[in-house]
Amino acid sequence: MRAPIEWLRELAEVDPRAKGADVAASLVRVGLEEEDIFGGEITGPLVVGKVLERTPEEQKNGKTINWCQVDVGAANGTGEPQGIVCGAHNFDVGDLVAVILPGGVLPGNFEISARKTYGHVSAGMICSAMELGLGEDHDGIIVLTEYFADRSETLTDLTPGDDLIPVFGLDAETVEVNVTPDRGYCFSMRGIAREYALSQGTPFVDPADLTVAEATGAGYEVRLSDDAPVDGVPGCDRYVARIVRGIDATASSPEWMQRRLTEVGMRPISLAVDVTNYVMMLLGQPLHAFDLDTLSGAIEVRRARAGETLKTLDDVERTLDPTDLLITDGGTTPLAIAGVMGGETSEVTESTVDVLVEAAHFDPVSVARSARRHRLATEASKRFERGVDPAVTAAAAQMAVDLLMEHGGGTADATATDVGTPAASSSITLDPQLPTQYIGLDYPRDEVVASLTAIGCAVSDEGESLLVTPPTWRPDLVDGPDLVEEVARVRGYDQIPSVVPRASAGRGLTHEQRARRVVARTLAATGLVEVLSYPFTSSQRHDDLGYAADDARRESVRLANPLQDEAPLMRTSILDTLLDTLRRNVSRGQRDVGLYEIGLVTAGGVTPLPVPPGGVRPDAETLARITGGVPAQPRHVAIAAAGAALPAGPHGPARAVDPTDVVGWTRALGAAIGVELGVEAAQRTPFHPGRCVAVTLPGGAVVGHAGELHPKVCSRLELPERTVAAELDLDAIVAASGEPVRPAQLSTQPVANTDVALVVDEGVPAAAVAAALGSGAGEDLESITLFDVYRGDQVGEGRKSLAYRLTFRAGRTLKTDEVSGLRDRAVAAATSATGAQQR
Structure with a gap:
């Protein structure tokens, strides 16, 4: 999740001197992971230029370029007009434009220099929005009077030579945060700002705190008809529908909205899409806009039926699975895969006049399975999978309605639909000593209560224990250890010392x-x-x-x-x-x-x-x-x-x-x-x-x-x-195996060697003969070694001769007749066991 610092300042108190690295460090302090810091890629001079002359010149290749004289004030060090070649044609003499002079650097480390082109020395560049990283528009250059049409006060203050980097916000930094699966609420500026305010101990301005139109029974009909809930959990437990009529779908999104979407890594598309994306990035609640004229019946949320298909917005015909949760028109025609992606039939287009705004709360498991089944990892599914705040649904719909009316010229129906009741957060009984026991630092009861209250929990006394109710945006808080982690991170993980444990005596590898x-x-x-x-x-x-x-x-x-x-x-x-x-x-x-x-x-x-069954420990x-x-x-x-x-x-x-x-x-x-x-x-x-x-x-x-x-x-x-x-x-x-192998004690007594050759059938294993010799030789036998195998006329067909060396050692010097006796016993045992005959 990318968090522009200037946007963050509107939701939390950020020190005016704070840079991207400072903000990232504050977020890391409360357990968020910094991924990257963006911004400051453009270096000047990027200044206001006023077009004094524009002379079209047709080239041999049929292309027409403009040789321009541009007033850049004192920014070029001389005050003389700057000669610049420009291939765009959407400007004229007298227009204010964005000019980057030699020595400036554009995104991608593209350095600008004076160079000869089309028969002129072009000392700079008149820039488009795409070249400055402000959007995807590269059909023409930026004309400041058009670009800042809704910011007349900005135009009043601009004169040739003025620095445009702060005006465009190109000096602003954006911190990218790696959101872990348990922190789904941080996939929004609302969540990031809440965490930043927590790290600084400063107030937080909740953007969801706005007046919401009261739902009435006369709103657009919505039915929740999930007949196959996953693990008993309904696929949709809240659905808000609002209608805005008479909008101009071709109207452009305001420049500030496009800029913010670009800063968070999204591409501005159209007013309806940009509004829903903006609200999602601000509040964390994915929205969907339907063309109301394409709907013929009530909205019904249900599971897919065998054989159903849906052509999604990415122009792919998808075969639906019975476990997919769908948004349907009257229960018959699929409109969208709930929480993942909408379909083409109800898409808002340039001809759309009336829009139905959907804001719903879907089951994370159901959305995750559908997204993986169809290989559709969308911004919406990414948030629903990790848990969306069910309490913000109506506020998100209201914000989208307000923005559509403000910038699209529509009017909202006085009625609203809000069906379903999300499950309330379960309370957790917490021993206030648990953080101290788990972390190893002293966390007084008052600090535990204050920390849990700061993250949004409702805390009340239950005798010696605390009764803690997590906020609606924290579905990951389910037990005492989860709350211990919150207490630890509010004080700061950096406050926990690193202590290497000492192994107790007698411990080690098994x-x-x-x-x-x-x-x-x-x-x-x-x-x-x-x-x-x-x-x-x-x-x-x-x-x-x-x-x-x-x-x-x-x-x-x-x-x-x-x-x-x-x-x-x-x-x-x-x-x-x-x-x-x-x-x-x-x-x-x-x-x-x-x-x-x-x-x-x-x-x-x-x-x-x-x-x-889920939720309980299985029996023995x-x-x-x-x-x-x-x-x-x-x-x-x-x-x-x-x-x-x-x-x-x-x-x-x-x-x-x-x-x-x-x-x-x-x-x-x-x-x-x-x-x-x-x-x-x-x-x-x-x-x-x-x-x-x-x-x-x-x-x-x-x-x-x-x-x-x-x-x-x-x-x-x-x-x-x-x-x-x-x-x-x-x-x-x-x-x-028993105990580890220990070296055998060396004996000072001499060894006695004797050789024996035994003839056996070809099928008798040499190992069996050696084992028989060993069993008969007694405990003074130290080793048996097979040193020769003979097959030939002397032993007969189908027979083989095996020669072994027997080594004896005792606690005394063995005599020749003793060794001979041990050898004879060994041979007798081999003869009895394998039929061996001594050669």
Whole structure:
């Protein structure tokens, strides 16, 4: 919202010396956000000029220019007439015009200088309204006698050479305020001025305080017929209709009104439109003007019917939704989408004689939904969405009627229509100690009462408590904390000290948080790069990854309003989105890429949930049903890599990443938080059936899978061949971890190594053999390492030889026969469990 300071002076006491920055600082002090400060873009000399000579000269291109001699007084330093070339023709000798001389600067940092054009040296420019930023008119230059026709006293004082910058108000500044959603009343000069007066502790002049014509039953008939209110709230709870007859719709808006509309960022259009816009910017109440002759019946406010359409003022035919609130002619013909935009059929045109002025109070939710549904963000909808003061409706209509009569020459009907009764503001019981408790500063009871009264609340004593009734323009004040914020901002947010809280002893990160950080650091230390991807995917991605029709990962939550229509589903696997990130990096020339992501997945679909009534807290059973119906969202960690695991160098050629790398990374993250993850052969999409392992907890529970992606998956996703990946349930791994990993104590005893080679069937996993050896070797076994795998004639077809090194260490020096005995026990256990035979 732009607030011209000169307009602000009419509604609040502003120090004559105050600049835009001072006003902005005062508004910031009471919680409004400064966006920008406009004004002062034009620098002089911009002066009054009197045309002494005008000589038309036709050019070779057929264009006629005027070579003018203009009296600019002493502004040019010589007092001699100024020679200026002008292409406009709407002036004559003797006219007073606006002249900017060399050295002056127009909006857009356009500097004026003397230059040769059309065979003359033109020393300056005779300006149009558009060139000075005073409007859109650029068909001709400004003739001051016409421009200030309604300000004769201004013309009397003007002589050649006088400075025009203050006369046009071009030295005036405008402060732009960023209005937050809870401060809808500040989308008006009335609201901005109220806040400025509050910051200064000075009086406020309410522009809505005017005499309003009394409504009678003989006014234009209006019916409020909302048969489908949103959440039980009627779409329109007050509608004021006033009629002005016999206006001249072609009459121009007064210069002061056009200037003010331009200052607040609106374009003057016509008298009726400018009047409604002016009142809206002053009072915050959007208005609409209907051509009365186009109406055939009563005004009826109702919901749209299936199949109805309306051609709005932006020349777009819109199909209406049954939840759209409409203004209709006799209940049959749609005239406007309530609070958003009017239709073409009842638009005020140059032939309009009689006007019906509408001022109404519409439900913010209903207007917001219609505006978003039709993608119509208008000045009216922007205000209705945030809440318009229902008490100002009649005053806004009266002001519009008065302005139309004054500048359009019409007469108002003696009757008026005012139907509907807005809901009264609910009172709030407030403990006067609450501001002190919340803010941490001392706010005496008297200050609390004075602050709430200053913002417009009605405050009365209720024993130890206060009964506070918010003003009609503050629908955002609904409870005690809201009032606490008001008390704090009236004194000033700058009065609240910034104190860094001190953490109590024994507090800090939870075990889960520490474990997740350890996992992230461990993976980063291996050379992987952490990324974050949007958790949205599609059924096409499920197809690309080869999920079966009955795969549980296809059961996903569908978003009602997705960011992209191509990705409407919540991911059930991080690989759904992480592989896109890998592909994007590879496609941009990054050949060797290793990525990891820690994030949430959504498991399963959404069950039907109960919809509790608004305004009250749901009971325990309803809350339990809602909580139980929300799908689980476990935290996973996923890895994806392609290219070289070890680049080429002096040590030798590059080594491509393979499944053993990704398995190693998964086991490393488990070891970092004290969980020894196991692996066993498995088959699971999207992995290669022969190069995939299931990652297990010590108890055998599967927490994820790792391996090489299936060639078809790589092809469909445009990934490099032999891309490897893994995905683990991080929540399950963290839950299995105990205290943080502590370094093992070093032993001074020597180790004893012994090797064993076992022949097993090809289908027996090496991990199963190692586990069996470990179970039989006893507690003195320190480690088992697989160092060789042999397949060949010596072991027979369908068989393989696995060579392990067993390392033992005890609290004493082990003897050879003890180590041999431990080895034999280990082999026996492996033979019993896997059928292994020692070579």
